[in-house]
Amino acid sequence: MAQASYPDDLLYHPDHDWARIDPADPALATLGITWYAQDSLGEVVFFDPPAVGSTLAKDSSYAEVESVKAVSDVIAPLSGEIVEVNDALSENAAMINEEPYDAGWLVKVRMSDPSERDALMDAAAYMASLPG
Amino acid sequence: MSSPATPMLRRTPLFERHEAAGARLVDFAGWEMPVQYTGVREEHMAVREACGIFDVSHMGEIETSGPQALELLQRLLSNDVAAIAVGGAQYSVLCREDGGVLDDLFTYRLGAERYLTVTNASNHERDLAWFMAGAEQFPRAVVVDRIDDYAMLAVQGPRAREIVQAISDSPLPERMRADERRLGGEQALVCGTGYTGEDGVELLCEPGAAGEIWDQLARRGAVPAGLGARDTLRLEACFHLYGNDLSLERGPVEAGLAWCCKEDTGFIGADAVRAVRDAGPAEKLVAFEIDGPGIARQGNPIAGGGEVTSGTQSPCLGMGIGMAYVPAAAAPVGTRLEIDVRGKMRPAVVKEKPLYRKGS
Numbered sequence: 001m002a003q004a005s006y007p008d009d010l011l012y013h014p015d016h017d018w019a020r021i022d023p024a025d026p027a028l029a030t031l032g033i034t035w036y037a038q039d040s041l042g043e044v045v046f047f048d049p050p051a052v053g054s055t056l057a058k059d060s061s062y063a064e065v066e067s068v069k070a071v072s073d074v075i076a077p078l079s080g081e082i083v084e085v086n087d088a089l090s091e092n093a094a095m096i097n098e099e100p101y102d103a104g105w106l107v108k109v110r111m112s113d114p115s116e117r118d119a120l121m122d123a124a125a126y127m128a129s130l131p132g
Numbered sequence: 133m134s135s136p137a138t139p140m141l142r143r144t145p146l147f148e149r150h151e152a153a154g155a156r157l158v159d160f161a162g163w164e165m166p167v168q169y170t171g172v173r174e175e176h177m178a179v180r181e182a183c184g185i186f187d188v189s190h191m192g193e194i195e196t197s198g199p200q201a202l203e204l205l206q207r208l209l210s211n212d213v214a215a216i217a218v219g220g221a222q223y224s225v226l227c228r229e230d231g232g233v234l235d236d237l238f239t240y241r242l243g244a245e246r247y248l249t250v251t252n253a254s255n256h257e258r259d260l261a262w263f264m265a266g267a268e269q270f271p272r273a274v275v276v277d278r279i280d281d282y283a284m285l286a287v288q289g290p291r292a293r294e295i296v297q298a299i300s301d302s303p304l305p306e307r308m309r310a311d312e313r314r315l316g317g318e319q320a321l322v323c324g325t326g327y328t329g330e331d332g333v334e335l336l337c338e339p340g341a342a343g344e345i346w347d348q349l350a351r352r353g354a355v356p357a358g359l360g361a362r363d364t365l366r367l368e369a370c371f372h373l374y375g376n377d378l379s380l381e382r383g384p385v386e387a388g389l390a391w392c393c394k395e396d397t398g399f400i401g402a403d404a405v406r407a408v409r410d411a412g413p414a415e416k417l418v419a420f421e422i423d424g425p426g427i428a429r430q431g432n433p434i435a436g437g438g439e440v441t442s443g444t445q446s447p448c449l450g451m452g453i454g455m456a457y458v459p460a461a462a463a464p465v466g467t468r469l470e471i472d473v474r475g476k477m478r479p480a481v482v483k484e485k486p487l488y489r490k491g492s
Contacts, residue, residue, distance in 0.1 A: 042156075042360070043173050045445040046427055046452075048476075064474070066427050068172040068445055069360055071474070090425065 004035050007101055011117055012126035013077035015059075016040075018101065019120060027114050029078055032105045033065065033096065036130055041067040044096040049085040049107065056080060056109065058116050063106060065096060074106065078116050084108040144189035145283050145339040146346055153356055160359055161253035163190035168358040175357035176364050176447040179328055183289035184357035185349050188334075189342065192256030193278040194263055197246040200273035205247055208266050209239060210384060210405070212394040216241040221308045221325050224392050226259060227401030231383035231408065235259050236374055238325055240310040248278070248321075248336070252374045266400070283342035285335045287354055288365075292332035295352045296322070299345075304333060316348040328362070329369025329486060364444050367453060368488035370419050376430055377417060377441045377455050386413040386457065388485070416463040417441070419485045420471075422452030426478040428471045434458055435470040435477065448488050458482070 010018040016037035022028040038044060046066040056062035061073035062082075085107050089095060096104040111117075121129065141164040150157060155166035166187065168175060178184045196205055205213040211224035220241050226234040235255040240248045251259045256279060263275045287296050297304055300322070301314040310323040318341035326332045337345060350356060363373065372378045372387060383401075384393050385408040395402040395409070415438060422428060428443040434456055443454030462469065467482040 042168060043171050046425060048426070066445070068364060068447070069167070071427070071429060 004039070005101070006035065006123040006127050008123050010101065010123065011077065011120035012123065013075060013120055014126075014129060015075035015077075017075055017077045019077045019117070020101075020105075021117060027111045028083070029080070029109050029111055029117075030105050031077060031107050031109060032100055033074060034126070035100055037072075038097045038100050038104075041065060041070070041072055043068055044093045047086075047089040047093045047096065047106065049087075049089070050082050052082050052085060054082050055112075056082065058119075065093070077120055078109060078111050079113055080109040080111040082107050083110050142190070144187055145342045146187045146189065149343065149346060150187065150356075155356070155358060158359075161190060163253060165190055166356070166358040168360045169356045172358070172360035172364060173447045175355060175361035178355035179289045179330055179357055179361060179365055180448060181290070183287065183291040183295050183332075183354045184328075184361065185346065185354035186286040186288070186357050186359075186362055187283075187342075187346070188286050188362075189283040189339070190253040191284050192251035192253060192259070193282045193284075193336070194249045194251060194260055195246070195276045195278045196249065196263065196273060197243075197276075198272050198274045199245060200270040201245050201247055204263075204267055204270040204273040204275075205239065205249075206397050207270075207399055208263060209237075209249075210389075210393040210399050210401070212397050213239065213247075214397075216247075218242075218244060219305070219309055219311050221310050221323055225378070225384045225389055226262065227384065227399065227405065228380065229401055229404065231385075231401045231404030232380035233374075233378045233382065233384060233387065234262060234380065236372055236378055236389070238323075240321070240323060242310070242321070250284070254375060281338070282336045283339045285337075285342065285346060285349075286326055286328070286332065286362075287335065287349060288326045288328040288330045288332035290331060291353065292330070295349055295354050296333055296335075298352055299348050307331070315345050318344050320345060327369075327371050328365040329371070329488060329490075330365075364447055367442050367444055367455070368446055368448055368486065370455065370485035370487055372417075373442060382415075382457065383408050383413075385409050386415050387417050413460060415457045416460050417455055417457055418463050418467075418482045419455050419487050420453065420469060420480040421449070421483050421487065422454075422471070423468075423479040423481055425452075426473050426476065427452040428454050428456075428473050428478060428480065432474075433472045434462075435472065436462060438462065440471060446487065452478075452480075453487050
Protein backbone atom coordinates (compact mmCIF):
# COMPACT_ATOMS: atom_id res chain seq x y z
CA MET A 1 0.00 0.00 0.00
CA ALA A 2 1.92 3.01 -1.26
CA GLN A 3 -0.42 5.76 -0.10
CA ALA A 4 -1.14 6.66 3.52
CA SER A 5 -4.56 5.50 4.62
CA TYR A 6 -6.45 5.56 7.92
CA PRO A 7 -9.89 3.95 7.68
CA ASP A 8 -12.75 5.64 9.54
CA ASP A 9 -14.10 2.43 11.02
CA LEU A 10 -11.01 1.81 13.19
CA LEU A 11 -9.85 3.07 16.57
CA TYR A 12 -6.23 4.17 16.94
CA HIS A 13 -3.60 4.05 19.68
CA PRO A 14 -0.79 6.64 19.79
CA ASP A 15 1.84 3.89 19.42
CA HIS A 16 0.55 3.38 15.86
CA ASP A 17 -1.78 0.45 16.38
CA TRP A 18 -5.40 0.06 15.33
CA ALA A 19 -8.36 -1.88 16.71
CA ARG A 20 -11.48 -2.93 14.83
CA ILE A 21 -14.37 -3.70 17.16
CA ASP A 22 -16.57 -6.50 15.86
CA PRO A 23 -19.94 -4.94 14.98
CA ALA A 24 -21.72 -8.12 16.15
CA ASP A 25 -19.70 -8.56 19.35
CA PRO A 26 -18.52 -5.35 21.06
CA ALA A 27 -16.07 -7.29 23.26
CA LEU A 28 -14.18 -8.78 20.30
CA ALA A 29 -11.50 -6.72 18.56
CA THR A 30 -9.04 -7.29 15.71
CA LEU A 31 -5.67 -5.56 16.13
CA GLY A 32 -2.96 -4.46 13.75
CA ILE A 33 -0.40 -1.73 13.06
CA THR A 34 -1.13 1.44 11.12
CA TRP A 35 0.02 2.55 7.72
CA TYR A 36 2.39 4.97 9.41
CA ALA A 37 3.92 2.18 11.54
CA GLN A 38 4.54 -0.17 8.63
CA ASP A 39 5.94 2.67 6.53
CA SER A 40 8.35 3.65 9.30
CA LEU A 41 9.47 0.04 9.75
CA GLY A 42 10.07 -0.64 6.10
CA GLU A 43 9.66 -4.14 4.71
CA VAL A 44 8.38 -6.44 7.42
CA VAL A 45 10.06 -9.82 7.17
CA PHE A 46 8.94 -11.56 10.33
CA PHE A 47 6.04 -11.45 12.78
CA ASP A 48 6.42 -13.34 16.03
CA PRO A 49 2.84 -13.92 17.21
CA PRO A 50 1.84 -14.40 20.85
CA ALA A 51 0.19 -17.69 21.84
CA VAL A 52 -3.58 -18.07 21.62
CA GLY A 53 -4.87 -17.90 25.18
CA SER A 54 -2.22 -15.49 26.38
CA THR A 55 -3.27 -12.14 27.75
CA LEU A 56 -2.30 -8.68 26.69
CA ALA A 57 -2.41 -5.42 28.64
CA LYS A 58 -3.25 -2.04 27.16
CA ASP A 59 -0.13 0.05 26.42
CA SER A 60 2.22 -2.94 26.84
CA SER A 61 4.09 -4.88 24.18
CA TYR A 62 2.41 -8.14 23.12
CA ALA A 63 4.35 -9.11 19.98
CA GLU A 64 7.28 -8.18 17.77
CA VAL A 65 7.51 -7.25 14.12
CA GLU A 66 10.84 -7.31 12.35
CA SER A 67 11.88 -5.39 9.30
CA VAL A 68 15.11 -6.06 7.44
CA LYS A 69 16.89 -3.57 9.65
CA ALA A 70 15.29 -3.71 13.07
CA VAL A 71 12.83 -5.25 15.48
CA SER A 72 9.93 -3.29 16.97
CA ASP A 73 7.51 -4.02 19.77
CA VAL A 74 3.81 -4.02 19.00
CA ILE A 75 1.84 -2.21 21.70
CA ALA A 76 -1.61 -3.42 22.76
CA PRO A 77 -4.31 -0.76 22.26
CA LEU A 78 -6.69 -2.79 24.47
CA SER A 79 -6.47 -5.41 27.23
CA GLY A 80 -7.78 -8.94 26.92
CA GLU A 81 -7.06 -12.49 25.84
CA ILE A 82 -5.76 -13.56 22.45
CA VAL A 83 -8.37 -15.75 20.77
CA GLU A 84 -6.81 -15.97 17.31
CA VAL A 85 -3.56 -15.06 15.58
CA ASN A 86 -3.03 -14.44 11.88
CA ASP A 87 -1.17 -17.61 10.94
CA ALA A 88 -0.87 -16.52 7.31
CA LEU A 89 1.74 -13.96 8.37
CA SER A 90 4.24 -16.68 9.25
CA GLU A 91 4.47 -17.43 5.53
CA ASN A 92 4.07 -13.89 4.30
CA ALA A 93 4.81 -11.14 6.81
CA ALA A 94 4.92 -8.63 3.95
CA MET A 95 1.10 -8.58 4.11
CA ILE A 96 1.60 -6.21 7.05
CA ASN A 97 3.03 -3.71 4.55
CA GLU A 98 0.72 -4.48 1.70
CA GLU A 99 -2.61 -4.63 3.52
CA PRO A 100 -2.07 -3.35 7.06
CA TYR A 101 -5.83 -3.14 7.76
CA ASP A 102 -6.98 -6.30 6.00
CA ALA A 103 -4.88 -9.40 5.32
CA GLY A 104 -2.11 -7.88 7.50
CA TRP A 105 -4.12 -8.01 10.77
CA LEU A 106 -2.16 -9.47 13.70
CA VAL A 107 -4.43 -10.90 16.41
CA LYS A 108 -8.06 -11.09 17.60
CA VAL A 109 -8.74 -10.28 21.22
CA ARG A 110 -11.52 -10.96 23.71
CA MET A 111 -11.49 -7.64 25.58
CA SER A 112 -11.38 -7.72 29.36
CA ASP A 113 -12.54 -4.12 29.68
CA PRO A 114 -14.51 -2.94 26.65
CA SER A 115 -14.63 0.60 28.08
CA GLU A 116 -10.92 0.95 27.24
CA ARG A 117 -11.98 1.70 23.69
CA ASP A 118 -13.10 5.15 24.85
CA ALA A 119 -9.44 6.12 25.38
CA LEU A 120 -8.55 5.43 21.73
CA MET A 121 -8.56 7.98 18.92
CA ASP A 122 -10.67 8.14 15.80
CA ALA A 123 -8.98 8.40 12.41
CA ALA A 124 -9.06 12.21 12.30
CA ALA A 125 -7.48 12.57 15.75
CA TYR A 126 -4.82 9.97 14.95
CA MET A 127 -3.90 11.61 11.67
CA ALA A 128 -3.63 14.95 13.42
CA SER A 129 -1.19 13.38 15.89
CA LEU A 130 1.24 12.17 13.22
CA PRO A 131 4.43 14.16 12.67
CA GLY A 132 4.91 16.14 9.51
CA MET B 133 9.22 7.02 15.38
CA SER B 134 9.83 10.42 13.83
CA SER B 135 13.28 11.66 12.91
CA PRO B 136 13.53 15.43 13.22
CA ALA B 137 16.12 17.04 10.98
CA THR B 138 19.47 17.50 12.67
CA PRO B 139 21.26 20.54 11.22
CA MET B 140 24.69 19.29 12.30
CA LEU B 141 24.76 16.32 9.92
CA ARG B 142 27.14 16.42 6.98
CA ARG B 143 25.76 15.96 3.48
CA THR B 144 27.33 14.43 0.39
CA PRO B 145 27.27 16.18 -3.02
CA LEU B 146 24.44 13.82 -3.97
CA PHE B 147 22.15 14.78 -1.08
CA GLU B 148 19.62 16.68 -3.23
CA ARG B 149 19.36 13.71 -5.58
CA HIS B 150 18.63 11.35 -2.70
CA GLU B 151 15.97 13.69 -1.37
CA ALA B 152 14.40 14.11 -4.80
CA ALA B 153 14.36 10.32 -5.23
CA GLY B 154 12.34 9.99 -2.02
CA ALA B 155 15.11 8.28 -0.06
CA ARG B 156 14.70 7.71 3.65
CA LEU B 157 17.64 9.61 5.14
CA VAL B 158 19.28 8.69 8.42
CA ASP B 159 22.20 9.79 10.56
CA PHE B 160 25.09 7.47 9.73
CA ALA B 161 28.35 8.32 11.51
CA GLY B 162 27.42 12.00 11.44
CA TRP B 163 26.34 12.00 7.79
CA GLU B 164 22.81 12.32 6.47
CA MET B 165 22.73 9.24 4.26
CA PRO B 166 20.09 7.33 2.28
CA VAL B 167 19.21 4.07 4.04
CA GLN B 168 16.75 3.11 1.30
CA TYR B 169 14.96 4.51 -1.75
CA THR B 170 12.20 2.08 -2.77
CA GLY B 171 12.96 -0.74 -0.33
CA VAL B 172 15.92 -2.72 0.97
CA ARG B 173 14.88 -6.00 -0.61
CA GLU B 174 14.27 -4.50 -4.06
CA GLU B 175 17.58 -2.62 -4.01
CA HIS B 176 19.40 -5.72 -2.75
CA MET B 177 18.04 -7.83 -5.61
CA ALA B 178 18.89 -5.11 -8.16
CA VAL B 179 22.54 -5.46 -7.12
CA ARG B 180 22.45 -9.27 -7.20
CA GLU B 181 20.69 -9.44 -10.56
CA ALA B 182 21.69 -6.31 -12.50
CA CYS B 183 23.33 -3.15 -11.14
CA GLY B 184 22.99 -0.89 -8.13
CA ILE B 185 24.68 2.42 -7.41
CA PHE B 186 25.55 3.53 -3.87
CA ASP B 187 26.63 6.92 -2.61
CA VAL B 188 29.44 6.10 -0.18
CA SER B 189 30.90 9.60 -0.12
CA HIS B 190 30.81 9.53 3.68
CA MET B 191 33.81 7.22 3.57
CA GLY B 192 37.11 8.97 4.23
CA GLU B 193 40.35 9.13 2.26
CA ILE B 194 43.90 9.54 3.52
CA GLU B 195 46.72 10.12 1.07
CA THR B 196 50.22 9.00 1.99
CA SER B 197 53.09 10.06 -0.24
CA GLY B 198 56.81 10.67 -0.33
CA PRO B 199 59.99 8.55 -0.21
CA GLN B 200 58.98 6.98 3.12
CA ALA B 201 55.30 6.44 2.28
CA LEU B 202 55.80 2.71 1.86
CA GLU B 203 57.75 2.40 5.13
CA LEU B 204 55.04 4.26 7.03
CA LEU B 205 52.18 2.23 5.55
CA GLN B 206 54.09 -0.98 6.15
CA ARG B 207 54.27 0.02 9.82
CA LEU B 208 50.56 0.93 10.02
CA LEU B 209 48.76 -1.58 7.82
CA SER B 210 48.62 -5.31 8.54
CA ASN B 211 49.10 -6.51 4.97
CA ASP B 212 52.32 -6.44 2.91
CA VAL B 213 52.04 -3.00 1.35
CA ALA B 214 55.21 -3.63 -0.70
CA ALA B 215 53.22 -6.21 -2.65
CA ILE B 216 50.88 -3.56 -4.13
CA ALA B 217 51.99 -2.70 -7.65
CA VAL B 218 51.33 0.78 -9.01
CA GLY B 219 47.65 0.71 -9.94
CA GLY B 220 46.93 -2.06 -7.47
CA ALA B 221 44.61 -2.35 -4.46
CA GLN B 222 44.86 -4.17 -1.16
CA TYR B 223 42.66 -4.85 1.88
CA SER B 224 44.15 -4.67 5.36
CA VAL B 225 43.40 -3.81 8.95
CA LEU B 226 44.84 -1.09 11.15
CA CYS B 227 45.81 -2.46 14.56
CA ARG B 228 46.87 -1.11 17.92
CA GLU B 229 49.90 -2.62 19.67
CA ASP B 230 47.58 -5.10 21.44
CA GLY B 231 46.15 -6.25 18.11
CA GLY B 232 42.77 -4.56 18.62
CA VAL B 233 41.39 -3.42 15.28
CA LEU B 234 41.14 0.33 14.69
CA ASP B 235 39.69 -0.01 11.19
CA ASP B 236 39.58 -2.16 8.08
CA LEU B 237 40.52 -0.43 4.87
CA PHE B 238 41.35 -0.59 1.18
CA THR B 239 44.60 1.01 0.02
CA TYR B 240 45.23 1.93 -3.62
CA ARG B 241 48.70 2.61 -4.96
CA LEU B 242 48.28 5.62 -7.23
CA GLY B 243 51.96 6.14 -8.07
CA ALA B 244 55.47 5.00 -7.17
CA GLU B 245 55.34 6.95 -3.89
CA ARG B 246 51.66 7.78 -3.62
CA TYR B 247 48.91 5.77 -1.86
CA LEU B 248 45.25 6.44 -1.11
CA THR B 249 43.62 4.66 1.84
CA VAL B 250 39.83 4.60 2.20
CA THR B 251 38.55 4.70 5.79
CA ASN B 252 35.22 3.98 7.42
CA ALA B 253 33.29 7.18 8.11
CA SER B 254 32.97 6.46 11.82
CA ASN B 255 36.73 5.91 12.16
CA HIS B 256 38.13 8.53 9.82
CA GLU B 257 39.25 11.09 12.42
CA ARG B 258 40.82 8.43 14.63
CA ASP B 259 42.56 6.79 11.66
CA LEU B 260 43.89 10.13 10.49
CA ALA B 261 45.31 10.90 13.94
CA TRP B 262 46.86 7.42 13.99
CA PHE B 263 48.46 7.96 10.58
CA MET B 264 49.74 11.41 11.63
CA ALA B 265 51.23 10.03 14.85
CA GLY B 266 52.86 7.18 12.94
CA ALA B 267 54.32 9.64 10.43
CA GLU B 268 56.37 11.35 13.13
CA GLN B 269 58.93 8.55 12.83
CA PHE B 270 58.99 8.84 9.03
CA PRO B 271 59.77 12.48 8.25
CA ARG B 272 59.84 11.89 4.51
CA ALA B 273 56.29 10.51 4.44
CA VAL B 274 53.48 13.03 3.99
CA VAL B 275 49.99 12.24 5.30
CA VAL B 276 47.13 14.36 3.97
CA ASP B 277 43.45 14.23 4.85
CA ARG B 278 41.60 14.00 1.51
CA ILE B 279 38.06 13.46 2.82
CA ASP B 280 36.83 16.78 1.41
CA ASP B 281 38.43 16.18 -1.98
CA TYR B 282 36.57 13.02 -2.94
CA ALA B 283 33.08 11.80 -3.48
CA MET B 284 32.76 8.03 -3.74
CA LEU B 285 30.27 5.90 -5.64
CA ALA B 286 30.03 2.11 -5.61
CA VAL B 287 28.56 0.59 -8.77
CA GLN B 288 27.93 -3.09 -8.12
CA GLY B 289 26.27 -6.06 -9.76
CA PRO B 290 26.61 -8.34 -12.79
CA ARG B 291 25.81 -5.42 -15.15
CA ALA B 292 27.91 -2.82 -13.29
CA ARG B 293 30.98 -2.99 -15.51
CA GLU B 294 28.96 -2.84 -18.71
CA ILE B 295 27.08 0.25 -17.47
CA VAL B 296 30.22 2.09 -16.31
CA GLN B 297 32.09 1.00 -19.43
CA ALA B 298 29.46 2.70 -21.58
CA ILE B 299 30.50 6.13 -20.26
CA SER B 300 34.24 5.43 -19.95
CA ASP B 301 36.92 6.63 -22.34
CA SER B 302 38.82 3.31 -22.19
CA PRO B 303 38.53 -0.23 -20.78
CA LEU B 304 37.92 -0.38 -17.02
CA PRO B 305 40.61 -1.63 -14.62
CA GLU B 306 40.38 -5.30 -13.70
CA ARG B 307 39.39 -6.60 -10.27
CA MET B 308 41.71 -5.22 -7.51
CA ARG B 309 43.20 -2.68 -9.92
CA ALA B 310 42.68 1.09 -9.92
CA ASP B 311 43.30 3.74 -12.56
CA GLU B 312 42.13 7.14 -13.75
CA ARG B 313 39.44 7.25 -16.43
CA ARG B 314 37.19 9.88 -17.94
CA LEU B 315 33.58 8.95 -17.20
CA GLY B 316 31.05 10.96 -19.15
CA GLY B 317 33.59 13.75 -19.41
CA GLU B 318 34.48 13.75 -15.72
CA GLN B 319 37.76 12.55 -14.26
CA ALA B 320 37.51 9.63 -11.80
CA LEU B 321 39.68 7.03 -10.16
CA VAL B 322 38.05 3.75 -11.15
CA CYS B 323 38.74 0.88 -8.72
CA GLY B 324 37.89 -2.75 -9.35
CA THR B 325 36.71 -3.22 -5.79
CA GLY B 326 33.47 -3.39 -3.85
CA TYR B 327 31.83 -4.74 -0.75
CA THR B 328 28.73 -6.56 -1.94
CA GLY B 329 29.98 -9.93 -3.14
CA GLU B 330 29.27 -8.87 -6.74
CA ASP B 331 31.57 -7.74 -9.48
CA GLY B 332 31.69 -4.00 -10.02
CA VAL B 333 33.70 -0.87 -9.48
CA GLU B 334 34.10 1.91 -6.98
CA LEU B 335 34.58 5.46 -8.28
CA LEU B 336 36.45 8.24 -6.52
CA CYS B 337 35.98 11.68 -8.04
CA GLU B 338 35.87 15.37 -7.22
CA PRO B 339 32.72 16.21 -5.26
CA GLY B 340 31.61 18.50 -8.09
CA ALA B 341 31.75 15.66 -10.62
CA ALA B 342 29.73 13.13 -8.62
CA GLY B 343 26.29 14.37 -9.67
CA GLU B 344 27.00 14.12 -13.38
CA ILE B 345 28.47 10.61 -13.07
CA TRP B 346 25.57 9.49 -10.85
CA ASP B 347 23.00 10.81 -13.33
CA GLN B 348 24.64 9.20 -16.34
CA LEU B 349 24.91 5.81 -14.64
CA ALA B 350 21.35 5.98 -13.29
CA ARG B 351 20.08 6.84 -16.79
CA ARG B 352 21.79 3.72 -18.09
CA GLY B 353 20.07 1.51 -15.56
CA ALA B 354 22.09 1.61 -12.33
CA VAL B 355 19.48 1.43 -9.55
CA PRO B 356 20.07 3.77 -6.58
CA ALA B 357 20.62 1.60 -3.50
CA GLY B 358 20.95 2.68 0.12
CA LEU B 359 22.95 1.70 3.15
CA GLY B 360 20.26 -0.82 4.13
CA ALA B 361 20.90 -2.93 1.04
CA ARG B 362 24.64 -2.36 1.38
CA ASP B 363 24.43 -4.00 4.81
CA THR B 364 22.35 -7.03 3.75
CA LEU B 365 24.60 -7.54 0.69
CA ARG B 366 27.84 -7.40 2.64
CA LEU B 367 26.46 -9.72 5.31
CA GLU B 368 25.39 -12.36 2.76
CA ALA B 369 28.96 -12.11 1.43
CA CYS B 370 30.32 -12.30 5.03
CA PHE B 371 32.28 -9.07 4.73
CA HIS B 372 33.03 -7.40 8.06
CA LEU B 373 31.39 -4.20 9.23
CA TYR B 374 33.49 -2.14 11.60
CA GLY B 375 31.64 -1.53 14.87
CA ASN B 376 29.80 -4.83 14.45
CA ASP B 377 32.21 -7.59 13.49
CA LEU B 378 35.43 -5.68 14.10
CA SER B 379 36.36 -3.63 17.15
CA LEU B 380 39.21 -2.67 19.44
CA GLU B 381 38.24 -5.55 21.72
CA ARG B 382 39.03 -8.23 19.14
CA GLY B 383 41.96 -8.95 16.87
CA PRO B 384 42.12 -9.83 13.19
CA VAL B 385 42.85 -13.54 13.74
CA GLU B 386 39.62 -14.14 15.68
CA ALA B 387 37.81 -12.07 13.05
CA GLY B 388 38.99 -14.44 10.31
CA LEU B 389 41.28 -11.79 8.83
CA ALA B 390 44.63 -13.51 9.46
CA TRP B 391 44.94 -13.77 5.67
CA CYS B 392 45.54 -10.03 5.42
CA CYS B 393 48.08 -9.94 8.28
CA LYS B 394 51.74 -10.32 7.36
CA GLU B 395 53.51 -10.20 10.73
CA ASP B 396 56.98 -10.28 9.14
CA THR B 397 56.43 -6.72 7.90
CA GLY B 398 56.60 -5.54 11.53
CA PHE B 399 53.33 -3.62 11.54
CA ILE B 400 52.05 -2.17 14.81
CA GLY B 401 50.32 -5.07 16.54
CA ALA B 402 52.23 -7.77 14.64
CA ASP B 403 53.55 -9.39 17.83
CA ALA B 404 50.09 -9.61 19.35
CA VAL B 405 48.65 -10.98 16.10
CA ARG B 406 51.43 -13.57 15.84
CA ALA B 407 50.83 -14.72 19.42
CA VAL B 408 47.13 -15.31 18.73
CA ARG B 409 47.89 -17.00 15.41
CA ASP B 410 50.39 -19.36 17.10
CA ALA B 411 48.25 -20.18 20.13
CA GLY B 412 44.96 -20.28 18.20
CA PRO B 413 42.19 -17.79 18.99
CA ALA B 414 39.88 -18.47 21.94
CA GLU B 415 36.92 -17.23 19.90
CA LYS B 416 36.24 -17.14 16.18
CA LEU B 417 33.89 -15.15 14.00
CA VAL B 418 31.53 -17.58 12.28
CA ALA B 419 28.68 -17.22 9.81
CA PHE B 420 25.36 -18.78 10.77
CA GLU B 421 21.87 -19.39 9.49
CA ILE B 422 18.86 -19.49 11.77
CA ASP B 423 17.17 -22.88 11.60
CA GLY B 424 13.51 -21.89 11.59
CA PRO B 425 11.81 -18.55 12.19
CA GLY B 426 13.42 -15.52 13.75
CA ILE B 427 16.17 -13.02 13.13
CA ALA B 428 19.15 -12.69 15.46
CA ARG B 429 20.56 -9.20 15.90
CA GLN B 430 23.80 -7.59 17.05
CA GLY B 431 24.34 -8.23 20.76
CA ASN B 432 22.21 -11.37 21.07
CA PRO B 433 24.08 -13.81 23.35
CA ILE B 434 24.85 -17.39 22.39
CA ALA B 435 24.33 -20.25 24.82
CA GLY B 436 27.72 -21.51 25.95
CA GLY B 437 29.43 -18.19 25.20
CA GLY B 438 29.84 -15.70 22.42
CA GLU B 439 27.56 -13.16 20.80
CA VAL B 440 26.02 -12.14 17.53
CA THR B 441 27.77 -9.17 15.91
CA SER B 442 25.65 -8.85 12.74
CA GLY B 443 22.24 -10.26 11.92
CA THR B 444 19.51 -9.69 9.41
CA GLN B 445 16.96 -11.39 7.20
CA SER B 446 18.75 -12.51 4.03
CA PRO B 447 16.84 -11.33 0.97
CA CYS B 448 18.47 -13.99 -1.23
CA LEU B 449 18.25 -16.93 1.17
CA GLY B 450 14.92 -15.99 2.76
CA MET B 451 16.06 -16.73 6.30
CA GLY B 452 17.75 -15.15 9.27
CA ILE B 453 21.53 -15.00 8.83
CA GLY B 454 24.41 -13.40 10.66
CA MET B 455 27.90 -13.51 12.04
CA ALA B 456 28.88 -14.23 15.63
CA TYR B 457 31.92 -14.70 17.80
CA VAL B 458 31.78 -18.16 19.37
CA PRO B 459 34.27 -20.26 21.39
CA ALA B 460 36.71 -21.93 19.00
CA ALA B 461 35.24 -25.35 19.84
CA ALA B 462 31.86 -24.16 18.48
CA ALA B 463 33.32 -22.68 15.29
CA PRO B 464 33.43 -25.71 12.92
CA VAL B 465 30.91 -25.65 10.07
CA GLY B 466 27.83 -27.63 11.02
CA THR B 467 27.99 -26.83 14.74
CA ARG B 468 24.54 -26.15 16.15
CA LEU B 469 24.10 -22.95 18.17
CA GLU B 470 21.33 -21.67 20.42
CA ILE B 471 20.95 -17.90 20.16
CA ASP B 472 19.06 -15.94 22.78
CA VAL B 473 16.92 -13.61 20.67
CA ARG B 474 15.25 -11.32 23.20
CA GLY B 475 14.50 -14.19 25.55
CA LYS B 476 13.59 -16.79 22.92
CA MET B 477 16.15 -19.46 22.15
CA ARG B 478 16.54 -19.74 18.38
CA PRO B 479 18.46 -22.68 16.90
CA ALA B 480 21.13 -21.82 14.33
CA VAL B 481 23.83 -23.66 12.38
CA VAL B 482 27.39 -22.54 11.65
CA LYS B 483 27.76 -22.27 7.87
CA GLU B 484 30.60 -21.86 5.45
CA LYS B 485 31.52 -18.32 4.38
CA PRO B 486 30.25 -16.70 2.30
CA LEU B 487 26.62 -17.42 3.12
CA TYR B 488 25.62 -16.40 -0.38
CA ARG B 489 27.61 -17.31 -3.44
CA LYS B 490 26.76 -16.63 -7.06
CA GLY B 491 24.68 -19.46 -8.46
CA SER B 492 23.95 -21.00 -5.05
